[in-house]
Amino acid sequence: MKILISHPTGNQFVRAMLQALQEDGFLAGFYTTFALSTAATWPGWLPGPWQTELSRRSYNLQSARIHTRPGLELLRNLLPKFGLKHFVRHEKGFACLDRVYQDLDQSLAAALPKLVSKSKIDAVYAYEDAALKTFKAAKKLGVKCIYDLPIAYWETGRKLMEEEARRLPAWAATLGGGIYDSETKLQRKKQELELADVVVVPGDFVLHSLPEWAAGKKVIVSPFGSPKPVQLLQNKSVDRPLRILFAGSMGQRKGLADLFAAVEMLGPGQVELVIMGSLQAPLSFYKTAMPDFTYERSRPHDQVLKLMQSCDVFCLPSIVEGRALVMQEAMSQGLPLLITPNTGGSDLVLEGQTGFCVPIRSPAALAEKLQWYIDHREHTREMGKQAANHAALYTWEKYADHIIKQLIDEV
Numbered sequence: 001m002k003i004l005i006s007h008p009t010g011n012q013f014v015r016a017m018l019q020a021l022q023e024d025g026f027l028a029g030f031y032t033t034f035a036l037s038t039a040a041t042w043p044g045w046l047p048g049p050w051q052t053e054l055s056r057r058s059y060n061l062q063s064a065r066i067h068t069r070p071g072l073e074l075l076r077n078l079l080p081k082f083g084l085k086h087f088v089r090h091e092k093g094f095a096c097l098d099r100v101y102q103d104l105d106q107s108l109a110a111a112l113p114k115l116v117s118k119s120k121i122d123a124v125y126a127y128e129d130a131a132l133k134t135f136k137a138a139k140k141l142g143v144k145c146i147y148d149l150p151i152a153y154w155e156t157g158r159k160l161m162e163e164e165a166r167r168l169p170a171w172a173a174t175l176g177g178g179i180y181d182s183e184t185k186l187q188r189k190k191q192e193l194e195l196a197d198v199v200v201v202p203g204d205f206v207l208h209s210l211p212e213w214a215a216g217k218k219v220i221v222s223p224f225g226s227p228k229p230v231q232l233l234q235n236k237s238v239d240r241p242l243r244i245l246f247a248g249s250m251g252q253r254k255g256l257a258d259l260f261a262a263v264e265m266l267g268p269g270q271v272e273l274v275i276m277g278s279l280q281a282p283l284s285f286y287k288t289a290m291p292d293f294t295y296e297r298s299r300p301h302d303q304v305l306k307l308m309q310s311c312d313v314f315c316l317p318s319i320v321e322g323r324a325l326v327m328q329e330a331m332s333q334g335l336p337l338l339i340t341p342n343t344g345g346s347d348l349v350l351e352g353q354t355g356f357c358v359p360i361r362s363p364a365a366l367a368e369k370l371q372w373y374i375d376h377r378e379h380t381r382e383m384g385k386q387a388a389n390h391a392a393l394y395t396w397e398k399y400a401d402h403i404i405k406q407l408i409d410e411v
Contacts, residue, residue, distance in 0.1 A: 247308075249280060
């Protein structure tokens with residue numbers, strides 16, 4: 001079995017699959033926009049910040065297995081730094097993320113016949129929004145199509161987001177680009193799923209979002225891995241306000257308005273709300289909605305984990321997700337959860353042991369559980385230890401190995 005993986009930007013679950021396929025001798029190659037082999041030495045001559053940035057695009061792969069198409073991706077990252085954000089506007093800018101995805105998709109589709117004739121490739125493994133032309137080319141060549149869908153299928157996501165726009169119109173602008181996707185983009189998503197022979201999803205929420213017409217497809221459910229466990233802090237004070245952490249894009253897709261409403265239901269001085277993530281509106285918008293919270297900017301991963309260790313509870317009342325990696329990151333740092341099923345992490349919650357799961361759109365239910373955490377500080381700390389132990393059961397090795405074992409029977 002030989003599998004060719006394509007992803008425009010790379011991430012933890014792509015890395016896990018690449019590493020496992022390479023170790024098992026199943027990796028035919030990796031197509032992406034910009035990447036380096038960790039064996040490359042020249043980045044060491046660059047200034048520290050450049051080295052840090054390049055490390056995010058470094059892969060423990062042989063250089064010969066990495067195929068890149070960097071042009072549009074470099075422009076997408078550089079143009080906004082010069083104030084030229086209109087060139088990366090959602091679906092409109094010539095260097096927007098959609099164009100980057102489509103450009104890589106087209107490039108791989110054009111190269112695929114030569115790649116197949118040169119070396120035996122049994123399957124292409126591509127991700128949402130960057131798979132359509134690759135899959136069309138693969139079908140003509142008799143190559144299997146593996147489709148990774150890391151977030152809820154668009155019909156489910158669109159329905160939920162349109163409901164949110166009506167429920168909380170003031171927050172509609174924070175819902176993100178997905179609610180404004182063009183009909184052309186949505187049709188591409190539909191065709192990608194139609195062409196897929198195998199669909200890979202990270203949890204039950206994404207699984208249940210798939211349309212009925214796709215019910216006959218082989219679906220592999222494999223939860224993401226967690227960071228490696230750390231030595232947990234033992235000296236968290238229970239004599240201060242409960243420190244609640246929300247981390248993620250600061251919009252109502254992640255239920256931030258509901259969390260604000262829940263905190264307002266609590267007595268004064270009982271909690272400290274810490275919000276870390278990317279702004280979807282001016283900071284003044286959030287401060288008008290709720291003046292008393294601590295805003296923390298996005299930061300490198302190791303610093304995110306350090307911030308987590310300073311908090312007591314992680315809350316993510318999302319409306320639409322795939323499976324938010326940040327939940328397992330928080331658990332690994334000793335934080336119990338307060339989440340909704342739509343985060344894709346219901347299996348992470350052993351009710352009352354590692355956290356609580358409440359319905360979406362329910363500030364009252366959030367407030368009730370937050371009050372429980374306030375009233376049971378010692379138990380909350382113990383739950384954090386159990387959360388860390390439970391998160392450790394989920395590894396990236398298990399994530400990739402489960403997918404590969406399932407694929408052996410299909411490819």
